[in-house]
Structure formats: structure tokens, C-alpha cells
Amino acid sequence: MKKIDFRIALPNFITILGLCIGLNSIKLAFEGNFEKSIIFIVIAAILDSIDGRIARLINGTSKFGAELDSLTDFVNFGVCPGLIIYFWSLSNIKFYGWIVSLIFVVACCLRLARFNLSNENYFKNDWRVNFFSGVPAPAAAGLILLPMIFSFSEFNYIYLKNDFHNLIMVIIVSFLMVSKIPTYAFKKIQITKNIFIILAFIFVLYFGLLFNKTYETLVITGIFYLLLIPISFFNFINLKKTYEKKAKRKDGDSIISDEIF
Template identity: 40%
Template sequence: MQDNDKTTTPEQPDTFEVVEAEHRTGARHKGVYLLPNLFTTGALFAGFYAIVAAMNGLFEHAAIGIIVAGILDGLDGGVARLTNTQSKFGAEYDSLSDCVAFGVAPGLVAYSWGLSELGKFGWMAAFIYVACAALRLARFNVQAESTDKRFFIGLPSPTGAGLVATLVWLGASRGMDGNDISWLVALVVAGAGLLMVSSVKYHSFKELHIGRVPFKVLLGVIVAFAIVFLDPPLVLLTVAIVYVTVGLLMSLWRLRKGS
């Protein structure tokens, strides 16, 4: 799960996306690129669904909704680049969708599942996450053109959302009441939020390109999918924890090497 930078290319129109078409009447009509924005809308809907599901106590469904939003978010930027339909409108729409799917939704889902009985401390932890997610997205939009594309500065918001969602998914799938581990949930939620606005570098994997690959790579992907389907919440939570931990350890190593 990663942030996308759908920047406008020189060849594309720079209006409300904005593509202007002149019909026989001579009138000019404005529109948006449909395909990539459909994926963005799907991610937005998945985030909205997660909130509604959590309100109805369907925490597994809510967590899966956030995971689906992450998958769709990872696709919209790639589709835009492949079809040469990148745009300023798409970038702004994607950012707003991310704020709902990876900011508001995980915070509310975590609060409903395991933070409500902490009172003010519970909603404070949830709000820290939501506010940090919004700040993370705003900072990414500002710095996207000037940072090293190989790394994200701070934990990517889809990964932070995935960490929170898979924790809820794992607990709910085991019949666990999140309020029994409320302080752990608060630590994970607030910690994920603070990591999003930290200066810790996380690998973006953007240098990897989908194309012709050796057969063993395809076999590895198949094996990876099989492992995930053995126990999706446990495996995905483990992957998220490893990703977060590796980023922290690498940052500590760089600090020690610099000193």
C-alpha cells in the first residue's frame, strides 16, 4: 500500500481536467478523464463504506474496505500514467479521496473498535491519527516534486491506514473486543499518525517497473499470494509491521552513521 503522485505532464491540458472538446456547434465543453478517476472514486467509496460498516459494528468489513481502498489507490496513479491521463484535477481528487480513506476512515474504525472506552484519551489518539494523515498528504503534495522518488518522507498514509486496519481486522476476526487492548490500539493508532509526519524515510519501490520478468519472479508472486490467503489479516499486519520497523531501523542506522 503507497502514495501516488499524479503530476501533470506538459502535453496534457491544464484546465479543470480538463479536457476541452469543440462540438459541431462550436461550443467548448469541459470534462474529466474518466478511467483513473473511477479508481479514485472507488477508493473514496471503500473508505466511506468502512466508516458506515464500523458504525454498524461490522469491523471486519470496515477493515477490508480500507484495504480495498489501498489497492484501488495504488491502481489509479498507474492507470493514469499508462493511459497518459495524468492531471492536476486527478492529483487533487486523489488527495481528497486519500484523506477520507486513509485518514478519517481508519481513525473512526479504530475508535469504534477499541478506543471508545478510553474516553478523551481514545478520541485524542484517533484525532492525532486523522490530523497527521491530513498533514502527511498536504506535505506530500508540496514536496512531491523536490524529493527523491525512491523514498517517502514519513510513513505513507496507505501503509499507516493498512497497519491500523489489519490490526482491527485481525482482532475482529478472532472475536476480540478491541476495548480489552485499548491502550495497545491507542499506541498503534497514535504511533502510526506520528510516523506519517516524521522524517523517517520509507522505500517507495517506484523504481520497480511492471513488464517482462524472469519466470522465478512470477512464481514468487504466486507463492506470495498463496501465503497471504492462508491468513490475510495476520500476514498483512506482519508485512505492515516489518515495513514500519525496517524504515525505523534504517533511519537509526543513518543517524548513527552520520554521527
């Protein structure tokens, strides 16, 4: 019998654990326990963010793991949030609410399929590796659940639940997922040691707030991410112009050298 290296199995176990947690969020939402369903989605997102990094750290990456991770993302950040928001709000709009939930799930599927193809075609050293094409699935899941998270936070005194507004939110986020609007990925960012220390303190502070003020921290995180979308778009445009100018200069220099020799 062929044996499997534990280094390859470990990240996949974490991915499967995240999948089980995500599926349990649907059960909780169906039972009306929406606050816990949000917590389960957050835990699934945390596991999703570490399984790939652990795989690369211990040299346990595999094609199977990549496909499993993509399918898990579709369930946890497409199917689960689509059903949760439907149970919480869109079911009140009946047929149209269900159609919009389906649109979100299908958009997530299309977005992940495109991401898998772009991952195969992207150059690892290309500057564009620091940008996603469209809003990634975990972020999109958080954005459509943001109104629900807002209602559970201490900021709920300035929030009035509106099913139609939630429907519009889901449509907009679905568009952002399948769009080609560049959003930050931060995959190949190099930082100094001093900045690393500062970021480590911020990281600890963030998770401290996440454990103590979960919904308030998630609301601020969602709003911050929304503000980052136009910033990432204009940053991408500026970088593209810069690298295109450099490419033209290199082409011009090569032409001159060819003429000389």
C-alpha cells in the same frame, strides 16, 4: 460543451470508486461489522495503488486527478481508519481515545499536504525519489488497524485486546507519518528480467494468500513493513553519504579543471 478525454476520466473513476468503498467501511464499523470494514479498507488501498499507475500507463495523468487522489487518501487512510479504531477500541477510553483519533486524522492531513509540496519540488531523477519522508498514509492506516486485524486472524490466541496499547500504537504511527524518517517508495527501481519473474510469482502467491488467509496475510505484511522502517532509514543514510562523496569528488574535479585552464 468541452469534452473530457476518457483516458483522463478512467483513473478518476477508479479513485472515486475507492472513495465510496472507503466511506462504506465507516458505515460497517459503525454497525459493528469490523471484519468487513477491514476488507473494504484493503480494497480501497488496492484501488489507490493502481489508479495512478493506470493513469501513467494510458497517459491520462492530470492535475485534477492528482488532487482528487490526495483528498481520497485523506478520507480512506486518515478519516476512515481513525473512526474505525475509535469505534473498535478507543471509544472505551472516551475523551482521550477520541483526542488520539483526531491526532491521527490531523497527522494524515499534514502528511499528505507535505507530500503534495515535496512532489512538486522533487527532481524526478533524484535518488531520493525512492524514499518517502515519513510513513505514507495507506501504510499508516494499516499499522493502526494492525491490532484489530490481529484479533481477527488465527494468531489471536497470542493476542489480548488492550485499549491503552492501541492508543499508544495510534500515537506512535501518527508521529511516524509526520516525521521525516525515510521509508521505501520503490518508484524508480530497475530490476533484471529474472528478478521480475521471481517477483511476479511472489505477487501471485501473495494475492492467493490474501484471498484465502486474508487477516493472517495482512498481519505478516504489517509486521514485515514495521521491520522495513529501520532498514530503509539506514539504507537512506548510507546512500546519502555515498552521493555526498560523489558530489564532493565532482566539485573537486571541476576546481582542478578550472585551475588547469
